[in-house]
Amino acid sequence: MLEKVDLTQALRKAEWKPVREDLEVKLGQAQRVAREAGLRTVLVFEGWDAAGKGGVISALAAAWDPRGFKVHNLGLPTAEERLYPSLTRYWRRLPASGTIAILNRSWYRRVLDERVDGLVDESEWQRTYDEIDSFERQLVTDGYLLLKFWLHIDKQEQKRRFKALSEDPVYAWKVGKAERRRRRQWSEYEQAVEEMLARTSTGLAPWEIVASNCRRHARATVMQTVLSAMSRASARGDEPAAAPAPTAEEEPSTVWVKPSNPLDRVDLSLSVDRDTYGRQLDGLQQDLRRLQHQLYRERIPLVIVYEGWDASGKGGSIRRLTRELDPRGYEVVPIGAPTPQELSHHYLRRFWIQLPKAGHIGIFDRSWYGRVLVERVEGFASETEWRRAYQEINEFEASLVRFGTALVKFWLHISPEEQLRRFEAREADPFRRWKITPDDWRNRDKWDAYYDAVGEMIQRTSTSYAPWTVIEGDDKPWARVKALRTVKTALEGVLG
Amino acid sequence: MLEKVDLTQALRKAEWKPVREDLEVKLGQAQRVAREAGLRTVLVFEGWDAAGKGGVISALAAAWDPRGFKVHNLGLPTAEERLYPSLTRYWRRLPASGTIAILNRSWYRRVLDERVDGLVDESEWQRTYDEIDSFERQLVTDGYLLLKFWLHIDKQEQKRRFKALSEDPVYAWKVGKAERRRRRQWSEYEQAVEEMLARTSTGLAPWEIVASNCRRHARATVMQTVLSAMSRASARGDEPAAAPAPTAEEEPSTVWVKPSNPLDRVDLSLSVDRDTYGRQLDGLQQDLRRLQHQLYRERIPLVIVYEGWDASGKGGSIRRLTRELDPRGYEVVPIGAPTPQELSHHYLRRFWIQLPKAGHIGIFDRSWYGRVLVERVEGFASETEWRRAYQEINEFEASLVRFGTALVKFWLHISPEEQLRRFEAREADPFRRWKITPDDWRNRDKWDAYYDAVGEMIQRTSTSYAPWTVIEGDDKPWARVKALRTVKTALEGVLG
Incomplete structure (x- = not known):
């Protein structure tokens, strides 16, 4: 999930000032409403060292009446705390009715450290995650509002911040042995964090990953998310939260920072010339045929998911992919609107x-991503249902991967201008006119809503075991070659 | 949980006939209502070999229109099925709207077999249980009615049934190598089953353990449970089930068999003479003092829970227990009605x-058992809340035990007659009159409701890692000696 975060997101100083002022006023109001409603709010802050947890917490604190919140710094447990079960120190710090507990580090810290340091074996940390699941479920089903933030920066940014801190005699202590050691283990931590995010982003308590290379952007994002979640939770009363995150289209009047969208960074100018294309395509198709046989001999199943905009070239890509494959060994499964029979089952069953x-x-x-795309945008699934689906889908894919399945997921991305060109070309062509329907034009009108839904989908379902590949699709040859190459690489990975 | 099941429960032939007729008619009606409501019902039957799964399923089938249900025999996966992720065969068999899937064996079978045979390590079967949790949660939150039955018989009864089957040429094949092997591994299976029941009795999908030494009793229990759960689920519509089990007091008109209550079998005539008592008490108190020091040296925490009827002798027992203990090392925590401050938190926090x-x-x-006793009976907790609490409490105690805590739980049991004698004695004694309040008399009036609640509590929260000890309390000396001896044994267990 981390690699999909757009760390270039930033807010200029001049932009930040009015945003902050507005958010502070609204957060203050939200605190008063939450107190009236008796809402118990738990805000968890985790993230890389020097990611700016302190600054984010200060920004929230500045907005709030200090009598109504408490900041808890949860470093390593004290000698005294080690005499109790590990969750005791968190139960102790839970907020009473109408108040807010801000947790600087939390129950996630220790399991990450212990995993990376190899102090606990897999069955041990799996059990810890089970305990955490239970704990969070118990809170949320009892009506607590629980928000978990992962403040994300890259290694480069951390280096800059460590340097600045070290050079300042007031702050130099903040970069100690432990911090430097964790920095050296960056990639081990990254892997452990990825797994943690996937494992503990439940329907009731999903993680919010905050792009924090820009401190102002991080603060605005967190403030906005907290504001929206608290307002919704206070209005809801005692009902357990389905999921707290706000979406752009729901509260158009209160969006200060757009959520990170992986699609923003797709370089649609990428292309390949005809000659190279033909040569590469031939080579890849031969490779895939060979790999298909190996797959068969080793009894490994391969699942390839094609999602993408209308007219983004899914069909053409699939044809190139299957061109040289042995047809006895593959099947294309077209997924349309569910039949009444399918609708009477769980959506994942088909x-x-x-x-x-x-x-x-x-x-x-x-x-299955239709659940969080068309069903979300068209309102066929309730918000509770499609929010829950991120976890359900991650669990489904985890089952596949656990079974040994190789899984490749494509989002074929094109610009709205390119889509328009293709729609018009189809309409002008009597042989391809059937491919364009009023539905396509209607979907196009909802481009922005789909754009947000796709972004959130990629963000929340790009797990370490089942990452998304976004394909730059304006140039069809480029897109086709990239798709085939991605499949090839994935297969070589599982075939070792 | 299994050891608390009363296997002596039985239904005579003459009793069974009218019960069966009535249940068949009502189950037929329930099927029609469920079809109208579009309810999807999944009934899972697991249990010891020869526990009578076939007979129970036949009894249900006899009541129902065969067009509305399907029986799935899920033995070991076929060679074909092994080519798919293990849950696929169950997804395939899920019922469509308005229909019922009856599963003879299920997703639990394989994990039990593989565990007992040592084919998978702990992290592997923990993951399998996680997958099962996810699967069941996905179904129940989507509105499926899911009931899981464990048909329980004892080893003796299985022996009788194996013998009868083996001697009958028609059925002899039913007792094969696999069945005999499982029988030889009875105690390993028992342990694995106990863990499975505790691990997968979630708030959304708890197990129902059915006393099955008497076939008629097993059928009546299952039919009654299914009837009640289907009726409730059809009425509820699409809402996910909080928990399906019926309770006696909710449907007084439709109770054919009383649920198994571990209290039924308590022998309240047990007593000890004065001399023996004095001698044993002295010895145990000395032992406990010694063990307390050892506990301290090894840094093991000990939690002792006293629950019991009013005037059952909790106070007296606690005084004898602590008599010789070093007061710096123990604390008695009296739990009364929660304060307003405590009420504003999660009930487990205090x-x-x-x-x-x-x-x-x-x-x-x-x-913490107040949640499923007084809060249930007095209506301070909603049904959803107290049903959910069984899982929450099991999880809480699992956390304690995982930390290394020694945990002893007492239910001090007395007869209503003995309670009356003690109440009257207290009222007659000016020095003890304060101990008896109008509340005590009011609670006494609700004896039956408490009796059911205590029985269900003991049944659902007697886990292998935190079993209940029911203490026969009519004779106070007996009760005190037994309590102290239980604590001593538990301590010797953890101190090794």
Whole structure:
């Protein structure tokens, strides 16, 4: 999930000032409403060293009446705290009715450290995550508002901040042995964090990953998220939170910073010339045929998910992919609107029962992601349902991967201008006119809503075990070659 | 949980006939209502070999229109099924709207077999249980009615049934190598089943353990449970089930068999003579003092829970227990009605923060079990809340035990007659009159409701890691000696 975060997001000083003033006033109001409503709020802040947890917490504190919140610094447990079960220190710090507990570090810290340092084996940390799951479920089902923030910076930014801190005699102590050691273990931590985010982003308590290379942007993002979640939770009363995150389209009047969207950074100018394309395509198709046989011999199932805008070239890409494959070993599964029979089942069932068998390839032309795309945008699924779906989908894919499935997920991305060109070209062509329907034009009108939904989908379902590949699709040859190469690389990965 | 099941429960042939007829008619009606409501019902049957799964399923089938249900026999996965992720075969068999899937064996079978046979390590089967948790949560939150039955018989009864089957040429095949092997591994299976029941009895999908030594009793219990759960679920519509089990007091008109209550079998005539009592008490108190020091040296925390009827002798027992203990190392925590401050928190918090530290002893005079006793009976907690509490409490105690805590839980049991004698004696004694309040008389009037609540509590929270000890309390000396001896044995267990 971390690699999908856009760390270039920033807020200029001049932009920040009015945003901060406005957010502070509204957060102050939200605190008063929450106190009236008896809401118990728990805000968890985790993140890389020097990611700016202190600054974010200060920004919240500045907005609030200090009688109504308490900041808890949860470093390593004290000698005294070690005499109690590990969750005791967190239970102790839970907020009473109408108040807010701000946790600087939390129950996640120790499990990360212990994992990276190899102090606990897998069954031990799996159990710890189970305990955390139970703990968070108990809180949220009892009506607590629980928000978990991961403040994300990159290694480069951390280096700059460590340097600045070290050179300042007042702050130099902040970069000690432990911090430097964690920095040296960056990639081990990154892996552990990725797994933690996937494992503990439940429907009831998902993580919010905050792009924090720009401190102002991080503060605005956190303040906005807290404000929106508290307002919603106070209005809801005692009902357990389905999920706290706000979405852009729901509160158009109160969006100060746009949520990070991985699509913003896609370079649609990428292209490949005809000759190179032809040569590469041939080579890749031959490679894939060979790999398909190996897959079959080793009884490894391969699932390829194609999602993308209308007219983004899914069909053409699939044709190139399957061109040289042995047709006895693959199946293309087109996913349209569910039949009444399918609707009477759990939405995931039709995918579970159409999985390829071991050694075979299943190519899904659209997929289970419909739940968080079309069903979300068109209102076919309730907000509770599609928010829950991120976890359900991550769990589904974890089951596949655990079984040994190789899983590749494509989002074929094109610009709205390119889409328009393709729509018009289709309408002008009597042989391809059937491919364009009023539905396509209607979907196009909702480009922005889909854009947000796709961004959140990629962010929340790009796990270490099932990452998304966004394909730059304005140039069809580029897109096709990239898709085939991605499949090839994934296969070489599982075939070792 | 299994040891608390009363396997002597039985239904005579003459009793069974009218019960069956009535249940069949009502189940038929319930099926029609469920079809109208579009309810999707999944009934899972697991249990010991020869526990009577077939007979129970036949009894249900006899009541129902065969077009509305399907029986799935889920033995070991076929060679074909092994080519898909292990949950696929269950997703395939999920019922459509308005229909019922009856699963003879399920996703639990394989994990039990593999565990007992040592084919998978702990982290592997923990992951499998996580997958099962996810799967069941996905179904129940989507509105499926999911009931899981464990048909329980004892080893003796299985022996009888194996013998009868083996001697009948028609059925002899039913007792094969696998069945005999499992029988030889009875105690390993028992342990694995106990853990499975505790681990997967979630608030959304708890297990129902069915006393099945008497086949008629097992059928009646299952039919009644299914009927009640289906009726409730159809009425509720699409809302996810909080928990399906019926309770006696809710549907007084439709109770054919009383649920198994561990209190039924308590022998209240047990007593000890004065001399023996004095001698044993002295010895035990000396032992406990010695063990307390050892506990302290090894930094092991001990938690003792006292629950029991009013006037059952909790206070007297606690005084004898602590008599020779070093007062610096133990604390008695009296639990009364929560303060307004405590009410503003999660109900478990006040127990979490009053746990004894490592090496110390915490004696809770009443406890977190108030949630499923007084709060249930008096309506202070909603049904959803107290049903959810069984899982929350099991998770809480699992955390304690995982930390290394020794945990002893007492239910002090007396007869209503003995309670009356003690109440009257207290009222007649000017020095003890304060001990008896109008509340005590009011609670006494609700004896039956408490009796059911205590029975369900003991059944659902007697885990392998935190079993209940029911103390026969009519004879105070007996009760005191037994309590002290239980604590001593538990301590010797953890001190090794």
